[in-house]
Amino acid sequence: MTIKKFINTVLFVEILKGMALTFKMMLSKPVTIQYPDEKRKIYPGFRGKHAFVRDPKTGRQKCIMCMKCVNICPSQCISLKKGRDENNKPFLEQYDIEALRCIYCGYCVEVCPVCALVLTESYEYCAYTKEEIYFDKNKLLTNWDDYVATLSGDVYWNKFWRPDGVDISKMPKSKREQGPVPIRPIAVQPAPTPEKPPVAAAEKAADPAVKAEEKTEAKKEGE
Amino acid sequence: MDTSSFYGIMDAGTADFLLRMVLMLIKIAVVIVVAMLHVAYSTWFERKIIGHMQIRLGPMRVGPHGLLQPFADFIKLFFKEDIIPSAGDRLVFQAAPMIALFATVSALAVIPFFDDFVIANVNVGLLYLFAMSSLSAYGIILAGWSSNSKYAFLGGLRSSAQVISYEIALALSLVGVMMLSGSLNLVEIVEAQQKHWYGMFAVIQFPAYILFLICAFAETNRTPFDLPEAESELVAGYFVEYSGMRFALFFLGEYIAMIIMSCIAVTCFLGGWTLPPIVIQALPFLALVPGIVWFLLKVYCHLFLYYWIRATVPRFRYDHLMSLGWKILIPISLANIVITSIAKYAF
Numbered sequence: 001m002t003i004k005k006f007i008n009t010v011l012f013v014e015i016l017k018g019m020a021l022t023f024k025m026m027l028s029k030p031v032t033i034q035y036p037d038e039k040r041k042i043y044p045g046f047r048g049k050h051a052f053v054r055d056p057k058t059g060r061q062k063c064i065m066c067m068k069c070v071n072i073c074p075s076q077c078i079s080l081k082k083g084r085d086e087n088n089k090p091f092l093e094q095y096d097i098e099a100l101r102c103i104y105c106g107y108c109v110e111v112c113p114v115c116a117l118v119l120t121e122s123y124e125y126c127a128y129t130k131e132e133i134y135f136d137k138n139k140l141l142t143n144w145d146d147y148v149a150t151l152s153g154d155v156y157w158n159k160f161w162r163p164d165g166v167d168i169s170k171m172p173k174s175k176r177e178q179g180p181v182p183i184r185p186i187a188v189q190p191a192p193t194p195e196k197p198p199v200a201a202a203e204k205a206a207d208p209a210v211k212a213e214e215k216t217e218a219k220k221e222g223e
Numbered sequence: 224m225d226t227s228s229f230y231g232i233m234d235a236g237t238a239d240f241l242l243r244m245v246l247m248l249i250k251i252a253v254v255i256v257v258a259m260l261h262v263a264y265s266t267w268f269e270r271k272i273i274g275h276m277q278i279r280l281g282p283m284r285v286g287p288h289g290l291l292q293p294f295a296d297f298i299k300l301f302f303k304e305d306i307i308p309s310a311g312d313r314l315v316f317q318a319a320p321m322i323a324l325f326a327t328v329s330a331l332a333v334i335p336f337f338d339d340f341v342i343a344n345v346n347v348g349l350l351y352l353f354a355m356s357s358l359s360a361y362g363i364i365l366a367g368w369s370s371n372s373k374y375a376f377l378g379g380l381r382s383s384a385q386v387i388s389y390e391i392a393l394a395l396s397l398v399g400v401m402m403l404s405g406s407l408n409l410v411e412i413v414e415a416q417q418k419h420w421y422g423m424f425a426v427i428q429f430p431a432y433i434l435f436l437i438c439a440f441a442e443t444n445r446t447p448f449d450l451p452e453a454e455s456e457l458v459a460g461y462f463v464e465y466s467g468m469r470f471a472l473f474f475l476g477e478y479i480a481m482i483i484m485s486c487i488a489v490t491c492f493l494g495g496w497t498l499p500p501i502v503i504q505a506l507p508f509l510a511l512v513p514g515i516v517w518f519l520l521k522v523y524c525h526l527f528l529y530y531w532i533r534a535t536v537p538r539f540r541y542d543h544l545m546s547l548g549w550k551i552l553i554p555i556s557l558a559n560i561v562i563t564s565i566a567k568y569a570f
Contacts, residue, residue, distance in 0.1 A: 018535045022276040032280040 045159050047104040048123040050097050050135055051144035053116055053156075056182050061141060062116035063092050069108035069117060077101035078108060097135040099125075109160040113172040115181075118158050120147040148183045155180035250342055254331055262478040263293035269530045276534040300474075303467035308371055311464065315369035320465065320472035323362025327476045327483060330355040334486045335410045337496040337514035348409040349401065352487060353394050356442060359476060360386040363451065363461050366473070370464035378460025381541065382451035385441055388548040389448075393438035395556035396431045399563040400424050400491045413495035422499025425492040431559050432492045434552055436528070439484035441548070443477065446533040450541055485525035486518075493521050 008014065033040055042048075052061040065082045077100075083093030108117050120143065127133050135143065148156065157180040162168065168176055267282065267289065274281025282289025307316055333348040335341040345351060360383055367379015401407060403424060404415030416422055425432040441448040452460030462473045489495060496514030503510050539547070 015536060019531055022531060022535045025278055026272065026275040028278060030275060030280045031278050032283075034280070034283060 042121045042123075044121075046121045046123070047106045047109075047119040047160075049120050049125050049143055049147065050099060050102070050140060051118050051120050051147055052095075052137070052140035053118055053181055054141055054144050054148075061092065061095075061137065062114045063095060064114055064116070065090060065092055066113060068111045068113065072107045072111045074105060074107065075101045075103050092137060095137040095140070097140065099133045099135055100130060106160045109158060110163045112161075112175075114174045115158075115161040115178045118144070119160070120144070122147045122150070151183060154182060154184045156183050157181070247342070250340075251332075254336075254342060255328065258328070258331055258479060258482065259475070261482055262475055263297070265478055265482065265526055266296070267293050268526065269533075272527065272530040273534045276531070297471070300467055300471040303470075305467045305469060306464070308464050311371040312369040315365050316464075317469070319362045319366035319369060320462075320469045320476070321362075322365065323359050324472045324476040324479075326355050326358035326362060327480045330483045331479070333409055334483065335413060335490060335495060336518055340515075341410060344408065344410055346406070346408045349397060349407045349412075349487075349491075352483070353390065356480065356483075357386070357390060359480065362473075362476065366465070367461040370461075372464050374457045374459070374463045375461050378451045378457045378463065381457075382444060382461055385444070385448065385450060385544065385548075388545060389438045389441035389552070392434060392548060392552035392556050393442055395553065395560060396434040396438060397487075397491055398556075398560045399428045399431045402560075402563055402567055403428070409490050409495075412491055413497060416494045417497055417500060420499070420501045422497060422501070423492060423494045428492065428559070428563070430555065431563075432488070434556050434559070435488055435492065436525075437552060439488060440529070440532065441544075443480045443484055443529075445481065445529055447536040447539050448544060449538060450544060481526065481529055482522065485522045485529075488525055489518060489521040 052063065054060065055062045063080075065080060067080060070076075070078045070080050077098040079094070079096045080092070081094035082090050085091055104119060106119055109119055122143075125133065161178060162171070162175065270292070271281040271289070282292040285291045285295045307313055330352050332342040333345055333351050335344070363382045363386070364379045367375045367377075367382070370376070400412060404412040406412060406415065412424075416424055419427075421427075440446075444451050451457075452462070457463070462470055465473060496518040498509055498517055
């Protein structure tokens with residue numbers, strides 16, 4: 001033991017250094033964010049509550065049932081069922097995301113060729129029952145409406161729709177052409193351009209009808 | 224005062240005795256209530272200090288800045304289920320926390336809080352304090368043994384070994400003070416310090432003061448000597464099987480022991496409720512401030528030191544703890560006694 005080391009030990013030099021540090025820290029500003037009162041600033045690219053982009057043209061989801069999101073999902077929390085209407089035209093019969101199983105990797109958002117899916121920046125959606133966090137097709141659209149209502153701009157763009165480091169020329173055409181989604185017309189959806197509403201309304205009307213049929217069928221099967 | 228007229232049939236002596244008894248009981252009640260409030264708020268103070276040292280906020284949600292947190296904790300503990308291990312020794316298990324608490328609380332009796340305010344002004348005050356702090360080790364050992372759990376048992380064993388080894392150095396570090404003041408009475412020790420211009424034995428007994436502080440940390444099982452309740456090894460140590468109110472009794476005992484150790488340090492080394500005469504001479508208006516203010520301020524500084532150390536220093540290894548106690552602290556305190564006695568004889 002050198003003399004210097006001995007003196008350091010006797011005079012508690014290292015302990016006093018540590019105590020000086022903790023004292024300095026005591027006077028510094030705490031980093032705590034008192035959550036319900038203060039909220040953390042959310043940066044672009046935050047991956048939160050799932051939503052379907054409501055297409056401003058049709059007023060419905062843009063999903064084309066390509067199954068890419070279902071296949072890429074690492075936790076396999078997305079399930080999709082393709083249905084056929086009376087004209088043998090495919091339509092999205094069922095689309096469910098089990099948000100409790102989701103790991104929020106954002107692969108589904110990146111892979112979607114039509115930018116139909118998005119992980120919004122909303123993160124406050126805890127619930128008392130599992131059912132409330134089990135997002136079906138309509139819930140996903142509602143999530144979008146709820147989220148968009150909190151935004152201040154006119155358009156919405158998610159950076160994972162065109163992920164960094166991927167050559168844009170290798171992306172599908174629909175993805176290359178995808179620009180920021182207008183969000184304001186949705187608020188005035190009931191009265192857009194005169195020609196469109198009948199189609200949109202018809203589609204909307206058809207949708208619940210299909211849903212209702214499904215339900216009755218399911219009930220019958222159950223019985 | 225003619226008290227006999229108040230009591231009619233009693234003679235003056237009995238009446239006087241009764242009156243003194245009532246006054247004494249009131250005094251005791253005041254001290255206990257104030258000590259309990261101090262325990263409550265020292266937990267709050269600790270959580271705040273350690274929180275801020277770790278750049279956190281500490282309790283914030285119960286009352287403004289978490290000021291009502293101790294009461295919330297107490298209510299929670301009070302209504303928790305009282306679990307007694309079926310394989311444990313029921314009677315000893317129930318008695319252990321009471322022994323631990325009563326032994327520590329009764330040490331409050333001899334501490335002079337300010338001029339003429341001491342419950343029992345006994346001539347063996349310091350010895351009584353040592354005896355009581357040793358007794359509280361019984362509570363710990365019995366708790367560890369009666370729980371019939373390996374963690375509690377190991378915690379109890381470690382605690383007893385630690386308390387016994389550090390008690391020697393603790394007592395020896397105070398021998399210098401006893402020699403300088405020529406008394407074991409705590410009031411006389413404070414008065415003896417007033418005879419010097421510096422007014423504190425910590426000035427001439429500085430090594431003993433540091434020794435005492437180190438031993439006090441070990442006596443009260445605080446970091447860095449908190450091996451009896453080493454969370455990472457022993458879950459919670461000797462009170463791992465305790466819950467609810469019985470756990471609260473241990474908790475109270477531990478914090479009161481901390482406060483009492485601070486009180487002893489203040490009384491024996493820092494001049495108790497007095498300020499150094501040189502300070503009073505320089506700033507005479509300070510003499511108007513009641514002594515309890517200085518006493519409490521000094522105690523709070525010591526409590527702050529406990530928390531400060533806890534936030535800074537990691538836990539000792541067990542063999543390091545033992546070798547520090549036996550091979551370093553005890554020889555240094557013995558050397559201190561020799562040097563002090565030579566100095567006292569010479570001057």
